[in-house]
Amino acid sequence: MVSKRLTRVEESATMKMGSIAKKLQAEGKSVLNFSLGEPDFKTPGHICEAAKRALDFGYTHYVSSAGVDELREAIAGKIREENEVDVSAENVIVTPGAKQAIYELMMSVLDDGDEVILLDPAWVTFESAVKLAGGNPKWVKRLEEEVNYESLESAVSENTKLIVINSPNNPAGYVLSETEQKEIAEFAVDHDLLVLSDEIYEKIIYGRKHVSIASFDGMQARTVIINGFSKTYAMTGWRIGYAVAPAEILKGMLKIQQHSVSCAPSIAQSAALTALSSPQDCVNEMVEQFKRRRDVIVKRLNEIGLRCLNPEGAFYAFVNTSNHGNDVEFTERLLKEAYIVVTPGSAFGLAGKNYVRFSFAASIEDILEGMGRIEKLYG
Ligand SMILES: Cc1ncc(COP(=O)(O)O)c(C=O)c1O
The missing domain is CATH 3.90.1150.10 (Aspartate Aminotransferase, domain 1)
Structure with missing residues (x-):
């Protein structure tokens, strides 16, 4: 069936x-x-209060598919300032959870038989999203040993389209070192690959500072940052995530969003805007x-x-x-x-x-x- x-x-x-x-x-x-x-x-209470206000204002209808303008602006501002990537609101799509952004990306860039390099172990959604979009995962171990140019080379083929990284990492708790990110970036540039960088745990980091791979030379044009509000603000049930992507890819993701979920929830977007623009x-x-x-x-x-x-x-x-x-x-x-x-x-x-x-x-x-x-x- x-x-x-x-x-x-x-x-x-x-x-x-x-x-x-x-x-x-x-x-x-x-x-x-x-x-x-x-x-x-x-x-946190101030985020819940923002949602209550949105309800009282009758902010209960569809909103623009790519996300509410003020929230997209705020996200772009955050990415410019904290992640040192020069993006505008046009590069941001707000999705019902980061998970949906990952599916939209896979559906936008993969054709049947395309290959995606995943670091083993990896959060299961990456593998599922690749497979549902018709792609095939290729694994490179990254657990107690670091990933490098050579280990990536062992998994690449002419069908490779994308590398997925997730730092800080679920399930292994590691943070990719700067050297590793540099080698991944060089590898992506040399092989003309896209990188999905899931940065949803960026704030939950101990004694290190998160660095986005999109800020490395030549990477902005080939990186899709995935992030969201679930973990940083304890907002898993609100379903607000986002992707920051080059314009052409974003257009593809938007098409899928329009034809599937229409938009991320309006009330939750108001709450997310408050989360981002209030003291941290x-x-x-x-x-x-x-x-x-x-x-x-x-x-x-x-x-x-x-x-x-x-x-x-x-x-x-x-x-x-x-x-x-x-x-x-x-x-x-x-x-x-x-x-x-x-x-x-x-x-x-x-x-x-x-x-x-x-x-x-x-x-x-x-x-x-x-x-x-x-x-x-x-x-
Ligand atoms: C690496 C990673 N990305 C994304 C998500 C899901 O985020 P969201 O709740 O925004 O869909 C999770 C949740 O476990 C995760 O571990």
């Missing part, structure tokens, strides 16, 4: 783990869910809390003997399970014997096979309780 295209794509592993957690909770089990891909904080203290406070949680979870995991690199960004600890079986065995044991939900690393690519992803978008109390339960199993 379903299309051949759809059979190329799996159900989202994180969402699957989330629903298992909910089911166990409904059965009255004391479940600790470390599989969430969203901040556990409430959306709320962001700093959330990041401070993420950092504290990161320090606690990494210390405890390593004490228990579960090796884990120190995440430099995002809110995920990618933990090596090889002393205790593969990722799927480890995940099942945690679930059955400790009611702890994590995501098996193989859901993110082959390189994740002996890893699991712990999201530390959870309270310190839950993290400590969870680590205590794991210590009883493995300590």
Whole structure:
């Protein structure tokens, strides 16, 4: 009944783990869910107030498909100032979530059989979007080893169209070094490739500064920055993301947006404008809390003997399970014997096979309780 295209794509592993957690909770089990891909904080009050005002003004209709002008201007201003890329509002499309921007980009630039280089492990949506658009993913490992010109060379062919990078990274928590970004940029220029740079965790970064690959020589014309409000402002349910792209690509994405979702939600765009144009203290406070949680979870995991690199960004600890079986065995044991939900690393690519992803978008109390339960199993 379903299309051949759809059979190329799996159900989202994180969402699957989330629903298992909910089911166990409904059965009255004391479940600790470390599989969430969203901040556990409430959306800051001043952003919610902006949405209420938009409702009271009757701002409840379709808006322009590419996004509300003031928001596009504000996003372009932010990109110029913080990411050092010379763009205007014409380069910005506001989408119902960054995910939709990723689909629109893949649908705009890929033909059947085109190849896309993904860094392994990678957030699953990239692979699904490539496949749904008719493309084929080619993997380059980037986990405990850095990516470089040679490793990219091993995956390129005459059909390669695009490289996807995501720094700070979901699921591995790394931040690409400047040298890596430079080599990726040189490689893209030499092979005339586009780069999708998913920068949605740019603000959730610990002791480093985010640098956009679009600011490197020759890169603006071939980079599509994907970003959004979900993670920075704890606004996952509002569904506001955006892409910053060269004009021709943006036109393609806009066509798809017009014929699919029409526009991103009007009320949520008002809230997003307030988020961007207000003082950023709320962001700093959330990041401070993420950092504290990161320090606690990494210390405890390593004490228990579960090796884990120190995440430099995002809110995920990618933990090596090889002393205790593969990722799927480890995940099942945690679930059955400790009611702890994590995501098996193989859901993110082959390189994740002996890893699991712990999201530390959870309270310190839950993290400590969870680590205590794991210590009883493995300590
Ligand atoms: C790398 C990455 N990009 C994008 C998203 C989704 O963003 P949005 O909520 O704006 O669709 C996620 C969510 O998990 C993510 O991890």
